Amino acid sequence: MIALEKRPTPSRAWTVLTPLVAVLATMVAGGLMFAALGKDPFEAIRTIFYDPLFNAQFASYSRPQLLVKAGPLILIAIGLSLGFRAGVWNIGAEGQYIMGALCGAGVGLALYPSDSVLLFPAMVIAGAFGGWAWAMIPAILKTRFNTNEILVSLLLVYVAEQFLASAALGVMRNPEGGGFPGSRNFQQWPAAANPELIAGTGMHWGVVAAFVAVIAAYVLLAKHMLGFQIRLAGTAPRAARFAGVNPARLVVICLGLSGALAGAAGLFEVTGPAGQVSIDFGSGYGFTAIIVAFLGRLHPVGILLAGLLMALTYIGGELAQFMLGIPAAAIQAFQGMLLFFLLAVDVLSNYRIRFGRRRIA
Amino acid sequence: MAGISIDLLLASLMVAATPILFAALGEMIVEKSGVLNLGVEGMMIVGAICGFATAVETGSPTLGFVGAALGGAGLSLVFAFLTQGLLSNQVATGLALTLFGLGFSALIGQGYVGIKPPATPSLDLGSLSDLPFVGRVLFSHDPLVYLGLAMTAAIWAFLRFTRAGLILRAVGESHDAAHALGYKVVRIRTAAILFGGAMAGVGGAYLSLVRVPQWTEGMTAGAGWIALALVVFGAWRPGRVALGAYLFGGITVLQLNLQAAGVAVPVALLSISPYLVTILVLVVMSSDRRRVAMNAPASLGRVFHAAA
Numbered sequence: 001m002i003a004l005e006k007r008p009t010p011s012r013a014w015t016v017l018t019p020l021v022a023v024l025a026t027m028v029a030g031g032l033m034f035a036a037l038g039k040d041p042f043e044a045i046r047t048i049f050y051d052p053l054f055n056a057q058f059a060s061y062s063r064p065q066l067l068v069k070a071g072p073l074i075l076i077a078i079g080l081s082l083g084f085r086a087g088v089w090n091i092g093a094e095g096q097y098i099m100g101a102l103c104g105a106g107v108g109l110a111l112y113p114s115d116s117v118l119l120f121p122a123m124v125i126a127g128a129f130g131g132w133a134w135a136m137i138p139a140i141l142k143t144r145f146n147t148n149e150i151l152v153s154l155l156l157v158y159v160a161e162q163f164l165a166s167a168a169l170g171v172m173r174n175p176e177g178g179g180f181p182g183s184r185n186f187q188q189w190p191a192a193a194n195p196e197l198i199a200g201t202g203m204h205w206g207v208v209a210a211f212v213a214v215i216a217a218y219v220l221l222a223k224h225m226l227g228f229q230i231r232l233a234g235t236a237p238r239a240a241r242f243a244g245v246n247p248a249r250l251v252v253i254c255l256g257l258s259g260a261l262a263g264a265a266g267l268f269e270v271t272g273p274a275g276q277v278s279i280d281f282g283s284g285y286g287f288t289a290i291i292v293a294f295l296g297r298l299h300p301v302g303i304l305l306a307g308l309l310m311a312l313t314y315i316g317g318e319l320a321q322f323m324l325g326i327p328a329a330a331i332q333a334f335q336g337m338l339l340f341f342l343l344a345v346d347v348l349s350n351y352r353i354r355f356g357r358r359r360i361a
Numbered sequence: 362m363a364g365i366s367i368d369l370l371l372a373s374l375m376v377a378a379t380p381i382l383f384a385a386l387g388e389m390i391v392e393k394s395g396v397l398n399l400g401v402e403g404m405m406i407v408g409a410i411c412g413f414a415t416a417v418e419t420g421s422p423t424l425g426f427v428g429a430a431l432g433g434a435g436l437s438l439v440f441a442f443l444t445q446g447l448l449s450n451q452v453a454t455g456l457a458l459t460l461f462g463l464g465f466s467a468l469i470g471q472g473y474v475g476i477k478p479p480a481t482p483s484l485d486l487g488s489l490s491d492l493p494f495v496g497r498v499l500f501s502h503d504p505l506v507y508l509g510l511a512m513t514a515a516i517w518a519f520l521r522f523t524r525a526g527l528i529l530r531a532v533g534e535s536h537d538a539a540h541a542l543g544y545k546v547v548r549i550r551t552a553a554i555l556f557g558g559a560m561a562g563v564g565g566a567y568l569s570l571v572r573v574p575q576w577t578e579g580m581t582a583g584a585g586w587i588a589l590a591l592v593v594f595g596a597w598r599p600g601r602v603a604l605g606a607y608l609f610g611g612i613t614v615l616q617l618n619l620q621a622a623g624v625a626v627p628v629a630l631l632s633i634s635p636y637l638v639t640i641l642v643l644v645v646m647s648s649d650r651r652r653v654a655m656n657a658p659a660s661l662g663r664v665f666h667a668a669a
Contacts, residue, residue, distance in 0.1 A: 155583065162633045327468060329464050343447070
């Protein structure tokens with residue numbers, strides 16, 4: 001007979017170990033999936049996790065990509081993790097990411113062809129504002145009308161996608177683009193571009209912002225009153241109420257912060273790696289960031305590592321697609337599996353497993 | 362408004378409402394048992410491709426719907442194992458289900474893009490279908506439309522008049538009390554989750570086999586989330602959930618028809634209207650805190666761990 005016994009406090013050792021166990025389990029299950037697709041599982045796993053970093057032929061191209069992909073994931077996940085800790089479930093980061101990109105790009109395009117040094121900072125602020133405003137919709141509906149923020153934030157993703165499509169085809173279309181959908185290319189416009197800062201590293205302003213966010217979130221959670229309130233509201237909502245934590249204020253702050261970070265991530269992406277507002281700009285970073293946040297145990301440093309790992313699966317996935325013909329969808333399923341395994345092994349940090357008959361204490 | 366015929370509009374309303382009706386009814390039973398499964402979207406899309414693939418391979422739409430139910434239930438079994446067996450967080454696990462389902466369905470569906478599925482014949486209702494207006498609106502659909510309505514009535518009767526329905530509600534209201542009375546909370550919830558998965562699967566397959574009918578990646582486009590919202594809108598009552606599904610179907614069909622008729626409203630605005638209306642309805646329904654608290658199952662979303 002196997003029984004679960006609740007631990008008084010989560011095991012520290014298992015809290016650190018569970019993501020590793022989950023990654024290993026996902027590799028095994030993913031290997032089985034690749035084998036079922038008729039691919040060599042060992043080669044597939046090596047192509048995804050090892051080749052992008054160490055293969056002599058590909059590493060020079062794919063290593064910089066690591067930071068390019070990890071930047072937005074980390075930036076969004078840091079914001080989400082604050083909310084998840086406080087029990088505020090913003091799962092519409094994808095929509096905030098798109099709206100941030102649209103807002104920031106809109107400010108930029110309206111000022112074309114300015115070459116002011118203030119242009120890019122203004123666009124970043126506008127991007128963060130766009131994401132913040134989009135996240136304020138579920139926040140205000142939650143605090144004013146008690147409407148479920150999960151459903152509202154998620155439904156707004158579909159609304160944002162429609163706005164993106166209509167902007168790419170309409171107001172933001174490049175007047176010199178020969179009628180093709182998509183805006184002007186920001187990379188060809190130095191004042192508004194988000195270039196690679198150090199050649200060959202993939203480092204751009206979004207990655208810098210992600211690192212700053214990691215440090216800021218760490219300080220916030222460890223040293224600041226607000227961070228304490230966030231942690232308290234998540235672990236003991238009733239105690240938090242007695243301690244004078246205003247739940248509505250926390251909802252607004254958590255959703256606002258995560259929205260602003262997601263919006264900024266969208267702006268950095270549209271002016272950098274993506275280059276322009278196009279119909280397929282929304283790439284699912286907002287959803288993958290949810291996995292990153294959980295994989296990083298909602299801890300800033302964990303999220304940094306998880307973001308890098310998840311970025312690796314993106315790059316490795318592309319490589320596996322190119323080298324072995326593994327479909328892109330398989331990588332998406334692989335990432336989803338990772339979250340499953342993580343949630344499954346999480347039981348170990350909160351519960352002790354007892355074998356044999358239960359003794360009466 | 363020329364070019365929009367009322368009877369066609371009403372007839373396609375019933376078709377548009379059916380997939381979300383199935384998914385919402387299934388989710389309602391799950392929530393009645395005290396479990397919040399946010400993976401409806403994932404189970405729907407897996408059902409959509411499982412049903413599509415089965416129907417194409419066997420040539421039988423009926424088997425397709427059976428395959429869809431099995432596919433949806435199969436995915437929900439993962440949710441049941443994680444939340445009931447390993448006591449994981451229901452919100453996070455539901456999200457995982459959706460993320461995984463979207464990728465997994467795209468993976469299975471690769472060979473099925475651009476194929477036409479076997480047609481689902483409409484139910485032969487004899488001379489009823491020949492009635493003017495009413496016949497075209499009400500009596501010329503496929504069996505699933507009527508099955509959806511029958512399920513609504515059956516679930517209503519199940520919750521209201523049967524002992525099993527009472528037990529299900531008891532588990533959802535207070536799992537500790539139900540456990541103390543000797544009911545197998547985990548087993549009952551697992552059964553409810555599987556039923557919800559099967560219903561979501563059928564709803565998804567209705568999209569890919571009848572409504573569209575085609576397979577495209579991510580074709581559910583938020584239908585699962587709208588189904589979740591409908592459960593709140595319907596205040597956990599089958600009749601109201603069905604009403605919500607039909608209202609929602611009406612909005613979807615109307616905006617599509619307005620788009621086709623070329624009304625001077627931006628297409629983007631029409632396309633977002635179903636989502637906006639859903640949000641609006643959620644706001645109206647949830648603004649009265651006392652009413653929500655009265656209707657929502659008291660143990661909804663709480664983890665059950667038998668202490669002794």
